[in-house]
Amino acid sequence: MSQPIGTSLPGILLPATSDISPAWPSADTGQWGLVFQNRFKKLHDLLDGPDNLPDAHSVRAAIRELATDIKALSGGITGQASAAAQMSEHEHKRNLDEALRPISAYHNRLLEFHVYDTYFGVTRSLIFPLDQFTAQLTATVIRLLDDLAHTLLNIDDVAALLYASELMLRHAQGDTATTPRDSESTNAKSVTGAPAALAVGPMYRWRLGHHFFALCAIFSRHCLLTVANQIPSGSPESMAELLDWATLTLRGTTAAMWYATNMSQAAYLGKIRPSMPKEFSGTQNLDYERLKQARESVIGALTRNYGSSLMTCPSIVRDAFAAHCEAEVQDLEHHTLIAASKVGGKPSLLGSPAVEMLRTMAQERREALAMFLSVE
Incomplete structure (x- = not known):
């Protein structure tokens, strides 16, 4: 292969x-x-x-x-x-x-x-x-x-x-x-x-961008799970650094998608879209699904030990996690812009309007993470 x-x-x-x-x-x-x-x-x-x-x-x-x-x-x-x-x-x-x-x-x-x-x-x-x-x-x-x-x-x-x-x-x-x-x-x-x-074509860049995405997702997940396992006895400085690394590589996944789609709309619609299997979706990305689950593990560990408001959580950890949640919301906003630039109002392979679906997902993610986005 x-x-x-x-x-x-x-x-x-x-x-x-x-x-x-x-x-x-x-x-x-x-x-x-x-x-x-x-x-x-x-x-x-x-x-x-x-x-x-x-x-x-x-x-x-x-x-x-x-x-x-x-x-x-x-x-x-x-x-x-x-x-x-x-x-x-x-x-x-x-x-x-x-x-x-x-x-x-x-x-x-x-x-x-x-x-x-x-x-x-x-x-x-x-x-x-x-x-x-x-x-x-x-x-x-x-x-x-x-x-x-x-x-x-x-x-x-x-x-x-x-x-x-x-x-x-x-x-x-x-x-x-x-x-x-x-x-x-x-x-x-x-x-x-x-x-x-x-002599690389659209498919080469499309595939390579997703490979880099996967490596970033795996690394980011590793950092998040390490933090979840360290709460509450771990060093706040160490946990904050790990959260910073998780955020940096999460941002790497976002950039990987901009790289993967760095081509004309005509190239995307003419080469990439027709190559996709029927009912293909980004939700079938196993490493990304596991990354999201790792974020839930951190939320679970934080709220069990510091309450839903995280007010007793060390501020350096709370701030670092807020930055990670913000990067996750922005990631979905970036995906919305990428979809708009490549498919416009066309439906996804699952049949629903791709851009509107992503806008809804971004709003839902912001609402779900709202309590962690504020560091006041």
């Missing part, structure tokens, strides 16, 4: 449980530390500088430099990612079935989740150590960076994609970088000159 890194449609291996290892290695050490200190810092300066408008040429050049470094440091990890994602449809469905069986609400939707995964080139494994997450993340980020300089995204979405990539790579890579291989280093250098027009 997976293809080598390049312009063929990419595949990805994800955990059937949406879980990742709780043990994160240290960051900012060794060769990877230099990437974070130099390349990502340069992009922060270019995108967040208070005194100058960002220069598109400089930002694109910095993205290509970052891609070069990551390719050189990744060694054979990208090949490992592509090989691991090769799996028969039968094995994928069997793994998904076993992972979903303990929760009937999910297991009853096995076919929906399987169809969604298959459409986006996703396979799933029951055994998913941290090094596998690292491989899939690194391969996906390389693909994303290779194409990002060729998009016409808004500056906030470019920043969100880069900052989510930085956060996840920090925790996944740590001090595990390999020595660059000569052949791969030579190939990586080809991206440092003028940007070459990649």
Whole structure:
């Protein structure tokens, strides 16, 4: 199902449980530390500088430099990612079935989740150590960076994609970088000159954006579940930081959708929409459904320990969770705008008006989270 890194449609291996290892290695050490200190810092300066408008040429050049470094440091990890994602449809469905069986609400939707995964080139494994997450993340980020300089995204979405990539790579890579291989280093250098027009089509970008979305959702969920397990005895500073990370990667999912749909309406209606299975819906995204459930776990832990108003909750935690809830409401508002730009008043594949449905969902989500949006 997976293809080598390049312009063929990419595949990805994800955990059937949406879980990742709780043990994160240290960051900012060794060769990877230099990437974070130099390349990502340069992009922060270019995108967040208070005194100058960002220069598109400089930002694109910095993205290509970052891609070069990551390719050189990744060694054979990208090949490992592509090989691991090769799996028969039968094995994928069997793994998904076993992972979903303990929760009937999910297991009853096995076919929906399987169809969604298959459409986006996703396979799933029951055994998913941290090094596998690292491989899939690194391969996906390389693909994303290779194409990002060729998009016409808004500056906030470019920043969100880069900052989510930085956060996840920090925790996944740590001090595990390999020595660059000569052949791969030579190939990586080809991206440092003028940007070459990649022969990627709408479906490539559509699929890759959803792969990055899934990785962000898995990471964000991990942070939320860790917070839920730490309440109330955990350090407020640690829980607030985890909530900040969950919010940053949630924002990464939003930007991933803007990236995935960074194409004309004609391309979307002519290429993407006809490729979708019948009665296809974003509610069939298993990793996103589990992310929402993780948010409910945090709400349950907070309200059990601090009451519905959270008035006795440490303010640093309360403020961080309010920011996360706000990002979730804004995510649905962004999805509404994306749908409006691509399908207008046309109905969804489920038959209801897509834009109106999303507007209603955004309003309902705001009302459901209203008590947590205020930090006064």
